[in-house]
Amino acid sequence: MEGSVNEELRRKVGTTTEGADEEVRLKHRIWIETKKMWIVAGPAIFTRFSTAGVPVITLAFIGHIGPTDLAAYALVSTVLLRFANGILLGMASALETLCGQSYGANKYDMLGVYLQRSWLILFLCSVALLPVFIFTTPILIALGQDESIAKVAGTISLWLIPVIFSYVVSYTCQMFLQAQSKNMIIAYLALISLTIHVFLSWLLTVKCEFGLGGGMISTILAFWIPNIGQLVYLFGGWCPDTWKGFSILAFKDLWPIIKLSLSSGVMRCLELWYNTILILLTGNMKNAKVAIDALSICLNINGWEMMIAIGFLAAASVRVSNELGRGSSKAAKFAIMQIVLTSFTIGFLLFLFFLFFRGRLAYIFTESIEVAAAVADLSPLLACSILLNGIQPVLSGVALGAGWQSSVAYVNIACYYLIGIPVGVVLGYILELQVKGVWIGMLFGTLIQTFVLMVITYKTDWEKPVSVAKQRVNKWSVDSSHRPNTDDQNARNSRI
Incomplete structure (x- = not known):
């Protein structure tokens, strides 16, 4: 009886120690x-x-x-x-x-x-x-x-x-x-x-x-x-x-590099030109001058905040591509989770900030009460755009790191230009929601694109991108007697 009790205690202590070690390892990895x-x-x-x-x-x-x-x-x-x-x-x-x-x-x-x-x-x-x-x-x-x-x-x-x-x-x-x-x-x-x-x-x-x-x-x-x-x-x-x-x-x-470059160009251009179309669509609306001024202020703020998002896009691209090249699908997935959570947290804080201050930020750019009121009216949409910036660019970075440019280009065409812009035109012109309607349509397209990329990223069997990366690297590799060995690289990574 005593032996069985002692065995049970040792088992519980062992389980607790193992759980504590796992927590320490997780904190270290993070x-x-x-x-x-x-x-x-x-x-x-x-x-x-x-x-x-x-x-x-x-x-x-x-x-x-x-x-x-x-x-x-x-x-x-x-x-x-x-x-x-x-x-x-x-x-x-x-x-x-x-x-x-x-x-x-x-x-x-x-x-x-x-x-x-x-x-x-x-x-x-x-x-x-x-x-x-x-x-x-x-x-x-x-x-x-x-x-x-x-x-x-x-x-x-x-x-x-x-x-x-x-x-x-x-x-x-x-x-x-x-x-x-x-x-x-x-x-x-x-x-x-x-x-x-x-x-x-x-x-x-x-x-x-x-x-x-x-x-x-x-x-x-x-x-x-x-x-x-x-x-x-x-x-x-x-x-x-x-x-x-x-x-x-x-x-x-x-030729393979040209094809990948063209796919990357189409993917990024479709994203970069999306907001430009938003401005063009507002040019013929009622009180267009105030609408364009207010929209320009909002997009200017959104553009500066986007610099933060692009930084996380770069981080996602580098970390995913490095880990796929190294052959570690688990490390790639862990990096994606870490970057998405960090970027989304920052985006959520900025989302609350712009919701709270609303039109007051407009006076940094204009003295017009009418324009400031229009900015205040658009601020909830600006805040939502900033919230999406916390996720969407990171997922685009994941796509770049994994080499999914062609697939994402098709996703961008469908979500941005076949859904977002038409919905914006209907809301803005036909239902007469003006600038808000156009922006809601554009946001709707971005939201769907973000959701699709999330599903693709979640459903992906990451062993397949590892295999593709290995084939790509081996196909175009160059034999070199001066190549550093793996131990040197591991030492360099441990210092990072």
């Missing part, structure tokens, strides 16, 4: 994953804020030159530059899949080859975009824009051609370094560039009175200074494992 997440997300968020600040600073200084220059720059930067930016950023996103999975699989030498292939593809794409920037003036006049604004916009477009080519280096190098969790250098360079841009904009436009040309020179330098820094970092030996120099392999097996 802590390690949190560090890995913020190593990518933190610099990515800061870089996005700094990069977004460049056109805002340019706009502020050009605004003091004259209203025509201001209108022309606003038109070119919000339409043409965003158009080119969406295409090039989207196509560069293929590197998030390729570099992330190769790095996770310890195929370090392939990262440099992928980078060179992406340079080639994006350069050719930039050349294809040149006619839009060369013939901006006749294009805008044909679209019904004021001739004086169109002429200045044509001049600005020519100045922005070097900026288009800067994206080729900027986006590819960022994703190359980001896949290795080395994006802190990108954040430092973005801060330095932003500081120089403020000084040069003042010096050239205000002090030296060079006008529009001075502002554009400063803008070009602001985009190229980080690129020069990243190239120095790359060629200077700070990436010895992943950059082995230029290779003839960059010109081989291009």
Whole structure:
């Protein structure tokens, strides 16, 4: 009898100890994953804020030159530059899949080859975009824009051609370094560039009175200074494992990379252009000026908050691709849960913040009581958009990390353009809910897209993406006697 009692006590104590050990291990895993997440997300968020600040600073200084220059720059930067930016950023996103999975699989030498292939593809794409920037003036006049604004916009477009080519280096190098969790250098360079841009904009436009040309020179330098820094970092030996120099392999097996780049471009462009359509749909509504002003304020706030979401998108892409390349489906799923929970928590807090302050934030941007009242009316929709930003970009990052670009592109077309926009048009125009109706329709499309991505992510047998990643990495791998061994990589990861 006594023996059985003692055995029962030992069993209970053993179970309790095992449970305590499991809890400690879980806390340790959460802590390690949190560090890995913020190593990518933190610099990515800061870089996005700094990069977004460049056109805002340019706009502020050009605004003091004259209203025509201001209108022309606003038109070119919000339409043409965003158009080119969406295409090039989207196509560069293929590197998030390729570099992330190769790095996770310890195929370090392939990262440099992928980078060179992406340079080639994006350069050719930039050349294809040149006619839009060369013939901006006749294009805008044909679209019904004021001739004086169109002429200045044509001049600005020519100045922005070097900026288009800067994206080729900027986006590819960022994703190359980001896949290795080395994006802190990108954040430092973005801060330095932003500081120089403020000084040069003042010096050239205000002090030296060079006008529009001075502002554009400063803008070009602001985009190229980080690129020069990243190239120095790359060629200077700070990436010895992943950059082995230029290779003839960059010109081989291009078609699979082109297809993935095109899929990435379609996927990201469909997302980036969605809000632009929202503004276009409000142009013919009653009291359009107030509606567009209020909507612009809300979308401006939403855009700045989106920088945080994009940071978590980058973290999700890197962590998922690294773990899939390493062959660990469980670690990939754990990373997804951790990033989604963190991003959603931040989104929920901001959701409450914008619900509470409502229209009071509008007075930061306007003195019009009418516009502020319209912003207050739209604030619940803004808050809901911010709440969805806590989930949707992370799931897009998961898709990029797993290489699901083609599938998600179809999801985006269906949810955004076959559901969201038509519902918005019906609510806004037919049921006469105006801007609110259009925005509700757009939110509805985003909500469905988020739900579909959640179902896809949840239902996925993650051993299959691991297998696909392994096949992709092995198919395009490069034999190298200089490749670091797995023990070195494990030691590096443990330090992270």
